[in-house]
Amino acid sequence: MVPVEKALQLVDSHITSTNKIVTISVSESLGFVLANDVLSPINMPPFRQSAMDGYALGSIEEKAFSLKGEVQAGDDKDPELKKGEAIRIFTGAPVPSEAKAVIMQEKIEVNDNKVILLESVKPNANIRPAGEQIKEGEIALTKGTIINAAGIGYLATLGITHIEVYKKPSIAIITTGNELVPPGQKLKYGQIYESNSVMLSSALKTSGFADISFYKVEDEYQATRSIIEKTIKQCDVVLISGGISVGDYDFVGKALRDLQVDEIFYKVKQKPGKPLYFAQKDRTTIFALPGNPASSLSCFYVYVLPALQKTSGLQDYRLKRSTSISSSGYSKKGERAEFLKAIEKDNTVTILDGQASSMLRSFALANALVYLPEEVSEINPGDTIQIINLP
Numbered sequence: 001m002v003p004v005e006k007a008l009q010l011v012d013s014h015i016t017s018t019n020k021i022v023t024i025s026v027s028e029s030l031g032f033v034l035a036n037d038v039l040s041p042i043n044m045p046p047f048r049q050s051a052m053d054g055y056a057l058g059s060i061e062e063k064a065f066s067l068k069g070e071v072q073a074g075d076d077k078d079p080e081l082k083k084g085e086a087i088r089i090f091t092g093a094p095v096p097s098e099a100k101a102v103i104m105q106e107k108i109e110v111n112d113n114k115v116i117l118l119e120s121v122k123p124n125a126n127i128r129p130a131g132e133q134i135k136e137g138e139i140a141l142t143k144g145t146i147i148n149a150a151g152i153g154y155l156a157t158l159g160i161t162h163i164e165v166y167k168k169p170s171i172a173i174i175t176t177g178n179e180l181v182p183p184g185q186k187l188k189y190g191q192i193y194e195s196n197s198v199m200l201s202s203a204l205k206t207s208g209f210a211d212i213s214f215y216k217v218e219d220e221y222q223a224t225r226s227i228i229e230k231t232i233k234q235c236d237v238v239l240i241s242g243g244i245s246v247g248d249y250d251f252v253g254k255a256l257r258d259l260q261v262d263e264i265f266y267k268v269k270q271k272p273g274k275p276l277y278f279a280q281k282d283r284t285t286i287f288a289l290p291g292n293p294a295s296s297l298s299c300f301y302v303y304v305l306p307a308l309q310k311t312s313g314l315q316d317y318r319l320k321r322s323t324s325i326s327s328s329g330y331s332k333k334g335e336r337a338e339f340l341k342a343i344e345k346d347n348t349v350t351i352l353d354g355q356a357s358s359m360l361r362s363f364a365l366a367n368a369l370v371y372l373p374e375e376v377s378e379i380n381p382g383d384t385i386q387i388i389n390l391p
């Protein structure tokens with residue numbers, strides 16, 4: 001059995017960033033990592049642009065200006081504007097080349113077709129120069145940037161439709177267990193609903209992993225081995241749920257060994273998730289997650305997600321650890337490190353009831369896991385404790 005910190009290190013040292021680069025459309029790039037610098041193909045703004053609804057002024061020394069027409073956003077005209085002349089202009093409209101400033105409409109009065117300034121105006125006030133945000137050929141976003149919603153908007157403002165990003169892994173989810181039936185069917189005696197596949201795929205989607213295929217297998221050696229062999233050939237990452245413990249019908253470990261995967265560790269000194277198995281074969285990474293739902297998800301967040309993020313080129317892929325003040329007391333029974341479902345708010349963390357690895361309600365409410373290392377045996381209210389923030 002390996003300690004938690006050792007297991008984390010082993011996952012980190014065996015996972016490498018992908019060097020596969022793919023071109024994708026900007027609209028589909030949420031959560032991807034840029035594989036190259038992106039250069040701006042245009043000046044932004046592309047022209048001198050008014051930042052306000054008001055008047056463009058041909059000079060700034062006068063107090064009264066004669067009004068000469070208007071420029072609306074989207075107009076392609078560049079009207080002449082002499083000293084002492086003003087033009088009605090609107091936010092986003094191109095500012096005439098000869099304009100010296102734009103004044104907000106709240107700061108003028110119009111009398112007899114004359115624009116009277118109520119206060120003085122500085123040169124170039126309320127004018128966004130062409131290329132103020134970025135100039136053509138400059139770096140818009142650097143390699144390594146994670147694309148978020150604003151990043152997608154920003155690239156769209158520059159008219160960019162496609163970018164080069166690191167490929168995200170293709171992921172297989174294999175669920176094992178004769179007792180499992182899909183929700184929607186009536187349960188027979190001895191059966192339970194299969195929930196890990198939808199839970200894990202939802203956790204994957206939350207973090208931007210969408211290339212997921214699903215497989216279901218009975219507790220039978222040959223079928224288990226065949227599915228694992230097939231998915232290792234087809235996918236970058238194989239997540240197996242259940243069948244990894246020591247029961248007579250837990251065939252995952254035997255199948256993996258017989259397929260001669262490189263076992264990196266099996267069993268971690270932690271609760272939940274003791275029977276976690278981590279291996280690689282050729283270029284595929286394999287995690288066999290314990291079948292108990294909360295164990296599966298806990299192992300996913302602690303080990304699988306950082307690995308997937310590292311693979312996808314994220315630099316800041318490591319577990320998001322921080323500390324918080326416990327409002328709860330808790331006594332650990334065994335010696336294993338523990339991950340406890342909790343709610344963290346305003347630097348106070350509350351450990352939830354219902355921590356058994358078969359239970360999901362506490363996880364459904366949690367926004368953090370409290371991490372109790374092996375050497376910590378109890379928590380008292382007021383203690384500063386380690387937490388892992390959940391995505």
Ligand SMILES: Nc1nc2c(c(=O)[nH]1)N[C@H]1C(S)=C(S)[C@@H](COP(=O)(O)OP(=O)(O)OC[C@H]3O[C@@H](n4cnc5c(N)ncnc54)[C@H](O)[C@@H]3O)O[C@H]1N2
Nearest residue numbers: 175177193194195196242243244245250274290291292295
């Ligand atoms: N003699 C021992 N028995 C067990 C040990 C041990 O050390 N010695 N470890 C226990 C721990 S800890 C865990 S965790 C489980 C893990 O077992 P498996 O990974 O082999 O998982 P299964 O036996 O297949 O399932 C466990 C539990 O979870 C339910 N399950 C499984 N898959 C799903 C699914 N897709 N959706 C919903 N629920 C699922 C399954 O019905 C079982 O109730 O082993 C302990 N035993």
Ligand code: MOO
Nearest residue numbers: 272273274295357
């Ligand atoms: O590790 Mo098991 O997940 O304790 O039930």
